[in-house]
Amino acid sequence: MSDNTGTVPAEPARGTSRRLLRVGGATVAAALVGVGIGVGIIEVRYDDTATPVAATTAGAVAKPAPTPTATPFGAKSNGNHFGSLRDLLLPMPDGYAPGxxxxxxxxxxxxxxxxxxxxxxxxxxxxxxxxxxxxxRFWEDLHVKATGVRTYRNQTVVLGIRLHQFNQQEVQKMNEYRAVFAGDTGLFRLGPAVPGHPEAHCYLMPAPPSAPIDRMECSAAEGDLLVVLTVEGVAPLPKDKIVNLLTQQLDRLARPGASA
Structure with a gap:
């Protein structure tokens, strides 16, 4: 993938990108009918929290109070996220270009x-x-709200992140299901742990030891978001760097300091 010049290469062949981005991001419904979750742009409205102008003495000029800037995106204390999922997605890191x-x-x-x-x-x-x-009925019970999609690439890997927003209980179940499926079938190779995020898990696709290309998928549940990261690149994959990107994404979605 690299030409050793330090420049970002042309996009991988269409077939490769399709294989990468179709690997992950399914809910149980997706597993049953072959469809990935993807859903709606959320329109966010904020309460008017402007501070009223204080009373002034006669003859004084009233100064308008500054209008607080509403937080455009984040997580509520109950774990539900608000705002555009494009804002919640990991911004383009240094050294990467759109995939x-x-x-x-x-x-x-x-x-x-x-x-x-x-x-x-x-x-x-x-x-x-x-x-x-x-x-x-199962689909309706998911209460799917939105899916955000962003892809990234550098000299050695193509990476995709999806944020699937639906019912929190189902998000948790789906993340657990994915972990059990990957671990119990014996088809996948165990991937790296994600420090600080025990709910996250990674596994590598089946491949012979000599394969020049490797593929890995990670997922985690963060409130009402199922986070799915897929990556394909030159073997061996830079697992530490991939885990670092996933950690940045999960930290961006974390609840501490979120909106009430």
Missing amino acids: PDDGIYGNDAEVTTDQLSTEFADELVGVPEEQQDKLR
Whole structure:
């Protein structure tokens, strides 16, 4: 991938980027019908918290009070996040450039509920009729709100992060399901731990020891967000650097100091 000049190379072949970005980010519904979660742009409204102008003595000129700047994004004390998921996504780190498109969603986007619902309905066409109602009910119970997508690349790796926002209990269940599935099937290689984030787990895709390209996926639950990171690059992958990026992403979503 590198030309040893220090410049960022051209985007990887379309087939490679598709394989990378289709690897992760599924909910149970995705596992059943082959559709990734992606959902709506959230419109955020804030209460008017402007401080009233203080009373003044006669003849004095009233100075307008400064208007507090509303926090545009963050987490509430109950773990629900607010604001644009594009703001909640990890900003482009030093040494990285925007990566390839994540399917039809581009490389820096939020996907609307209508888009996802249409895609989900299309996938249901191939599911036996007796299972369709069950899957629809499951989908409705997720209370999917939004998905943020951003991709990154440097000389050796292509990396994608998705933030899937839905019901907190289901987020937790899905993250646990992914961990159990990856650990119990014996198909995957155990990935690195993420210090300070015990809820996060990583695993590597099946590959022969001599494979020139390796792939890894990590996921974590942070309140109402299922965070999924996928990476593909020259073997061996720079696992420490990838874990560092995931840590930065999870710290950005953390609740301490969040809005009430």
